[in-house]
Amino acid sequence: MSQPRLRVLLPAYQCGPGMGSVSQIGWEWYSRLSRLASVTLLTHTRNRHSLEAAGAPLPGTEIVYVDTEWFAGPLYRVASRLFPKSQHAVFLLSSADFYLFDAMALKQLSKRRSEWDLIHAVTPVSPLAGTRLYRLGIPLIVGPWNGGLASPRTFPDLMAQDSSWLYPIRRLGKLLDRALGCTRKASLILSATRSTDKDLPKNAPTLRMLENGVDLERFQPSTLDKVPSSADPLKLLFVGRLLPFKGVTLLLDAIARVRFDVPISLTVVGDGPIRAELERRTQELKLGQIVNFLGALPMAEVAEQMRSAQVFCLPSIRESGGAVLLEAAASGLPIIAVNYGGPAEIVDEEIGHLVSADGPEQLISGLVETFRNIAQNPELWRQRGQKGRQRAEREFGWDARMRSAMSIYRRVLREDEVHA
Numbered sequence: 001m002s003q004p005r006l007r008v009l010l011p012a013y014q015c016g017p018g019m020g021s022v023s024q025i026g027w028e029w030y031s032r033l034s035r036l037a038s039v040t041l042l043t044h045t046r047n048r049h050s051l052e053a054a055g056a057p058l059p060g061t062e063i064v065y066v067d068t069e070w071f072a073g074p075l076y077r078v079a080s081r082l083f084p085k086s087q088h089a090v091f092l093l094s095s096a097d098f099y100l101f102d103a104m105a106l107k108q109l110s111k112r113r114s115e116w117d118l119i120h121a122v123t124p125v126s127p128l129a130g131t132r133l134y135r136l137g138i139p140l141i142v143g144p145w146n147g148g149l150a151s152p153r154t155f156p157d158l159m160a161q162d163s164s165w166l167y168p169i170r171r172l173g174k175l176l177d178r179a180l181g182c183t184r185k186a187s188l189i190l191s192a193t194r195s196t197d198k199d200l201p202k203n204a205p206t207l208r209m210l211e212n213g214v215d216l217e218r219f220q221p222s223t224l225d226k227v228p229s230s231a232d233p234l235k236l237l238f239v240g241r242l243l244p245f246k247g248v249t250l251l252l253d254a255i256a257r258v259r260f261d262v263p264i265s266l267t268v269v270g271d272g273p274i275r276a277e278l279e280r281r282t283q284e285l286k287l288g289q290i291v292n293f294l295g296a297l298p299m300a301e302v303a304e305q306m307r308s309a310q311v312f313c314l315p316s317i318r319e320s321g322g323a324v325l326l327e328a329a330a331s332g333l334p335i336i337a338v339n340y341g342g343p344a345e346i347v348d349e350e351i352g353h354l355v356s357a358d359g360p361e362q363l364i365s366g367l368v369e370t371f372r373n374i375a376q377n378p379e380l381w382r383q384r385g386q387k388g389r390q391r392a393e394r395e396f397g398w399d400a401r402m403r404s405a406m407s408i409y410r411r412v413l414r415e416d417e418v419h420a
Contacts (some may be wrong), residue, residue: 006409008033011042011105014031016050018299021212021323023047026123026214027054028256034061034401037409040116042105045069055231066105072097095128102131112223113137116381118187118409120323125211125321127193127199139412142182143190144211148199148319149341154359157245158317182312187412192321193345207408212323213398214330219298221332221389222307233263233290234374237309237333239324240316242272247315247338249281250360255368257287262289266313269305271296274296282355306331311374311381315345315367317357322346326396329388334381336370338363 010033015026030041031054036183038060043051045067057063074181075097113136120141121131127147134140183189185206191197192211200206236255247267253267268278268291275293282291297305304314310327313336322342328335337343347354353373355366374381394400 001061002149002379005412006118006406006413007116008037008409009040009087009109009116009119009133009136009138010040011102011119011121013044013101013129014047014123015041015043016047016369017054019047019050021321022123023050024299024323025125025211025213025376027051028215028398029122029402030061031058032398033296033405034058036402036406040064040418042066042109043084044072044101045149046072047289049299055207057388064108066101066108068097068100068104071100095124095126098124098129100264102133105299106132109133117413118157120405122201122278122311127183127196133184134185139187140185141183141188141408141412142186144209145189145196145200146192146211146321146342147320148195148197149193152317152340154357155245155317158247158249159184160362186409190408193342195320195341206277209401209404210326210396212326212396213401214323214392214396216393216397216399217320219306219327219330219392220301221330231269233265233307234371235310236266236313237269237305237311237328238313239269239305239314239327240314241276242268242275244271244274245316245318246272247317247363248274248278250363251313251315251367252278252281252285252287252291254364254371255291257364258288258368258371259287259290262371264371266291266303267296267309268293269295269302302327306333309333311336312352313367314338315355315363316341316343319343324338325391330392331386331398332389334374334384334388336367349384351384351391361409 010024010030012030014023015030016023017027030039031040031355040062042064043066046069048065097262116138118139118141125144125146125177127145158323183201189204189206190207191200191206194408197206231341238248240253242248255264258264279293282288306328310331314325316340319341325337325343325346327353335347337347337354339354339359340357344354353370355370356362359360
């Protein structure tokens with residue numbers, strides 16, 4: 001006899017396809033979980049246009065919108081003007097709107113608590129986003145959360161450009177959590193990284209789960225031969241926001257050093273406040289013929305760029321997660337990343353290589369040595385790309401994530417019944 005369909009309240013403050021990485025996470029949870037459970041999506045009204053354009057509400061689901069745009073809009077615009085080069089600083093200041101959203105949602109849903117078996121709050125993915133929805137009296141799961149990553153002290157100049165002096169404001173999030181009681185009252189906290197584990201109370205009920213997944217149908221390996229040769233320059237790809245801590249300046253310096261030893265090219269996909277600076281630096285280094293800036297692209301075109309590349313490089317010095325690394329792995333690309341934060345937990349010698357995070361010179365030298373190693377050992381790197389695809393199929397796919405989530409839900413509900 002089949003089990004009854006679970007009724008899930010799915011708070012996703014950020015949710016919508018093509019609206020950014022965290023919003024994409026919200027959309028993946030909503031669109032895929034709705035195939036396995038009865039889902040009520042709770043989200044911000046700013047997401048309505050994107051959701052409706054994608055066909056939402058999806059069959060058998062409901063969407064509850066909460067409108068705080070009168071507060072969130074001006075707050076975001078002020079934060080963006082104050083910190084034009086720091087995405088993280090803008091996020092920290094703008095996150096104040098989440099607490100208003102959460103309070104209004106609690107009031108809006110207080111008379112409907114009997115309609116759901118459990119709550120799973122999936123976005124924001126930060127431990128700053130402690131919800132009070134446990135007050136509905138329903139088992140609460142939060143996460144996967146990703147946070148608590150300290151700023152690297154070995155890159156002071158780059159981190160200063162990212163307004164890292166604002167990062168201690170995250171401590172206010174812990175104080176708010178203590179006051180609001182989310183981590184005390186949650187039935188389970190899904191934690192994405194070791195740094196997140198350390199940032200949570202020691203007695204918090206946690207389970208490891210990456211906050212990101214990958215669409216294995218969209219991101220697939222190319223059938224082309226990806227082994228670089230003297231007649232075929234090594235095709236590097238970077239995808240991401242053009243922000244100081246993403247390390248693209250360091251990548252350009254590394255390419256300038258190695259270009260006469262290793263035939264090489266770089267495609268940069270993404271936009272951001274330092275794009276003009278990067279393009280100027282490219283010309284200063286006389287790399288204009290081998291570095292191509294494409295700007296921001298739709299996800300389908302990003303997937304096509306990955307199928308055309310041979311190696312993916314993410315030289316970010318402060319990356320807490322790594323959705324783009326999962327996409328690269330699914331695309332059969334070996335990965336070069338920095339031995340710090342989220343990439344250090346995703347990338348190993350089986351699927352790529354991590355370069356030193358001990359400082360700019362060490363990172364640049366590590367990239368140069370890695371590019372030379374690829375040229376000398378192309379078959380080894382091709383095999384790393386194949387292993388990456390296998391790992392993506394085994395661990396990173398969204399559908400596998402949903403099946404795991406359903407098992408977790410039923411376990412939490414059983415435990416809740418025992419303790420009731």
